[in-house]
Amino acid sequence: GVLLNVECFGPNYGGGSENSNASSNAGGGNSMHKRSMHNSDEWPLLLYIHGVCESAETWGVQTLAQYCAKHCWRLIVLELAGHGLSENIGKLGRAACPNFDDLVNHVVEFTEEMSSKFSRSKGFAMCGGSLGGVLVPFAVEGILTTRRNNITSSMTEKKQHPDFYGIALLAPALGVNPAAVPPSPVVAALKALSYFLPSRGIMTPIEHPTYACPPNSTRNFSGHWPLSTSSMLLDVTANKVPNDVVSDNLQQRMEGLPSLYVIVGDKDEIVPLQSVIDWFEAVPLSSDSGEKRLTVLKGAGHDFFHERLKGDKQK
Numbered sequence: 001g002v003l004l005n006v007e008c009f010g011p012n013y014g015g016g017s018e019n020s021n022a023s024s025n026a027g028g029g030n031s032m033h034k035r036s037m038h039n040s041d042e043w044p045l046l047l048y049i050h051g052v053c054e055s056a057e058t059w060g061v062q063t064l065a066q067y068c069a070k071h072c073w074r075l076i077v078l079e080l081a082g083h084g085l086s087e088n089i090g091k092l093g094r095a096a097c098p099n100f101d102d103l104v105n106h107v108v109e110f111t112e113e114m115s116s117k118f119s120r121s122k123g124f125a126m127c128g129g130s131l132g133g134v135l136v137p138f139a140v141e142g143i144l145t146t147r148r149n150n151i152t153s154s155m156t157e158k159k160q161h162p163d164f165y166g167i168a169l170l171a172p173a174l175g176v177n178p179a180a181v182p183p184s185p186v187v188a189a190l191k192a193l194s195y196f197l198p199s200r201g202i203m204t205p206i207e208h209p210t211y212a213c214p215p216n217s218t219r220n221f222s223g224h225w226p227l228s229t230s231s232m233l234l235d236v237t238a239n240k241v242p243n244d245v246v247s248d249n250l251q252q253r254m255e256g257l258p259s260l261y262v263i264v265g266d267k268d269e270i271v272p273l274q275s276v277i278d279w280f281e282a283v284p285l286s287s288d289s290g291e292k293r294l295t296v297l298k299g300a301g302h303d304f305f306h307e308r309l310k311g312d313k314q315k
Helices: 057-069 100-117 130-154 186-194 227-245 249-254 275-281 304-314
Strands: 005-009 020-022 044-050 073-079 122-130 163-170 260-265 291-299
Touching: 005 057, 020 304, 044 057, 044 100, 044 130, 057 073, 057 304, 073 100, 100 130, 100 227, 122 130, 130 163, 130 227, 130 249, 186 227, 227 249, 227 275, 249 275, 260 275, 275 291
Parallel strands: 044 073, 044 122, 122 163, 163 260, 260 291
Antiparallel strands: 005 020, 005 073
């Protein structure tokens, strides 16, 4: 297996985090400002999944942590395999993630682990940005199935299970701008090359982690995306998601979802707004079965989660 790092921003948050490990729960973390709290064990949980090349040390996550603490929520961030302080996958390099389904399973396991660890919490919501914004909806079916099984098996033990409030997606990678994709022959060649050089970055997007917080953080990947990661994400955004929209898979996966909230920018240069709208409208949620809401931010690009919050911080 892969050892994944989990960052917990709890009631003591004042800039930094309580560092815990999903497998060993090893302690650590940064110094924090103390503040009074009441029944913090019952605080709802916001379980966040970041995007490609990112970690828990970004402007978006740090500001979200402060917002959660102010409103009596506990933010918990999963650093994906090959990202942040989490282990690499096998012998692959940093940020190399060739298998989408493996990442989805990690999200399901993370959700189960955290809802069990914080069993006195009133409830939890899932949140994801960019890649995390497509991992979360694909994990919903597994999360709901696991919850039903756990609740059924523990009824006689009278164990408490936090309520599942729903999911929130920020600039989710639910499509791809054709202008950002190389010609088909080049894509085919790079896909083949990704099997032999999965950790190399050749003609792939370049990541500049200007969103790092603190600015000198080394947790966020810098440079050309690994071929395996680029190939995986292109397959998900160009094939897997569109196929879901026109099939019954999406309806089956989302059955039982309590609520859905999507926030996207109308100037997203990576993910076409129409792709997000098509996916959102295909999600089978009604006023009777649950609530869904789409917010389009005018003038916002794909990185609005980091850019806008960073701008607020600098004011």
